[in-house]
Amino acid sequence: MKIAVQRLEKMKDLKKSAEFIFCVALLHGWAAALNCSSPTPESLFKALEESVLSSSKKLIRPVKNFTTPTEVSVHITIVGILGVNEKAQTLTTFLWQILEWDIEGLSWDQRECGARRVSVPREKLWVPDIRIAEFMDEDNSPNTPFVYLDNTGHVYDDRPVRAVTSCHMEIFRFPFDTQKCTLTFGSYLHYASDVRLVLGSTAQEIYDESMGIIRTMGEWDLRDILAQPSTLDVAEGSFSELEFHLVLRRNPTLYVVNLLVPSCFLITVDFFSFLLPPEHVDRSSFKMTLILGYTVFLLMMNDLLPATGENTPLMNVFFSISMALMVASLLETIFITNIKCSSRHHSPVPRWLRTVVLKYLAYIVCLPPKPPSNRVTVMLSPEEHVTVNSKDVQHGPVTNGEPRIYITAATQKTLDTPQSPMKAPPEDPLAPALEELKRLSRDLRAIRTQMDQHLQDGQKKEEWLQIGLVIDRLLFGFYIVYISVSFITIGCFWVNQ
Structure with missing residues (x-):
């Protein structure tokens, strides 16, 4: 319930921003509005099918010019720390992943089409291939088939992710150790000139929100979250990435x-x-x-x-x-x-x-x-x-x-000269006593x-x-x-x- 309230508040803020952007776009003349015959869902989806939901449009990155990069906003919320395997050096977490981007040139009038935003099937839209680079196991995340699309062309993709990622652990101070595991979000295919990643919120906001809704941590406590953009340079170009560092402390009791x-x-x-x-x-x-x-x-x-x-x-x-x-x-x-x-x-x-x-x-x-x-x-x-x-x-x-x-x-009586044995006369009565002595x-x-x-x-x-x-x-x-x-x-x- 708390997550739903927070997201409704965020959607209200996005609504105000989207209306302002839409007005500015209309004044500058670069937003092409959809024409709806009536303010009904059938009319709106028919217009969307003709413009962005067709099978050919979903294969193309939604920009008017390929030299324009698509800016993707990334926001995560840690829901639970499911386990840490020191032997396999892996961290298992459950998190919410929020991706936001714009379809350039798409807009419609809310009063004419009858809705400010609609949920559309994910497979009908172009979706950026954002993955976690440290993935070490098959992605068993729950399937969420829909995304939000509002009247300014802004796409809101919110889905749960069960991530089993690699984490280099220092266990010398076990059980009083603190680990720092990294989740690196980036595109597998698109270079930074095509897809650019930006932080959807600050690291402190991510940490505060995670601590407010976290469900389980087991023997580990989430102490901090650090976030920073980075760039992966290769021979052909560079990739835009976002690094989220999770600081975990073991409960030694x-x-x-x-x-x-x-x-x-x-x-x-x-x-x-x-x-x-x-x-x-x-x-x-x-x-x-x-x-x-x-x-x-x-x-x-x-x-x-x-x-x-x-x-x-x-x-x-x-x-x-x-x-x-x-x-x-x-x-x-x-x-x-x-x-x-x-x-x-x-x-x-x-x-x-x-x-x-x-x-x-x-x-x-x-x-x-x-x-x-x-x-x-x-x-x-x-x-x-x-x-x-x-x-x-x-x-x-x-x-x-x-x-x-x-x-x-030099003794007066030398040891080298043995003394002659005493011979008692046979008639001496003391001879037996002498022998006994x-x-x-x-x-x-x-x-x-x-x-x-x-x-x-x-x-x-x-x-x-x-x-x-x-x-x-x-x-x-x-x-x-x-x-x-x-x-x-x-x-x-x-x-x-």
Whole structure:
């Protein structure tokens, strides 16, 4: 009803303009009036059949001289945005297309012929071949067989158009993206010297009228309409065109609720899983459950993500990095658990790894390494008994956190000369006790050797665990930075949209 009222008002304005033009034309003598025998429709259509509706006249552009271009006024109204296909890069819209042009030399007297305007079949008149250059599908627009023809020779062609057009889309900021699609109206055959296109109304008027009658937009909002004339230059000449740019903004609520919020929840849960002991087995099972749930979530919501081969949406990058961090945290947990369970089978920590991780990364993540032990180990041969003076002792380099002590060659009792074994007389009653003491000494040395080996393995395990804790703390810091940057980026995109 609103559309009908607006068009009646527009027709009234056109009526006043047409009457003024008709009067001016009669004064200048270039408008040839039709002669109607009576003010009846039959008389008017008979006169029109003889002048412009004949089969031969509709094949010729309605001008007196072919050097005179036919000026076609184009006006559109967006009625609905039916859909956007990111994969096919197409936009489907439903719009009203209004074309207006003049038949040069045609006029009649309203009182003599009984009507100011009449509707005539479209196939009876010459109609400009105005099409949308971005058409990508068969034109399934409703058929409208009639056009208006008024007594000044002005033709008013109003028809609905269902347009499936190509649209280059930038979906990097999906779902906070804004698209700009173009509808280019022009003639397929006639050059600008034959058919010239002009805007029927300003872009602001088109936008205001479209927003007043638009019926459906779905997940897209019509933000603006821009219009400008253009010219397509070819080797043979140039074509007159009109470009209408539709600025569309996606409504991101659906994607935020169904994609971003659940994903952020899962990432946050994995973030707090770092509070569990890293060497605990339950932490690995917990992280594997999260990864499985996140994978199922992405598979279920895959249809909501845009599919295109030109560029990758930022949301897909967010999901990929989130999955990568989950897998990395699981691998790090498995690494620490392996160190705890089978560290004695590992080789000592390489020097470069100890330097990089325990000396530099540990201070970055505020986890300084434990100070080395001050325990001193003296290694002696089981068959030698040496009296060592304190001045003959030299401290060697630290190995696995324990300093070694070496005996100098200048000792008063050299190690090179073995002492003669003690021979107790057979009748000595202390001989059995002495042998027992020797056996006890050998056992103590063996126990000491085993204890030293155990302490070395413990020190090696401690270093590997320290490296695992540093990596765990470093990954925890990456999580903090990633979650903070992601939330800030999403918020900025949403606010700027």
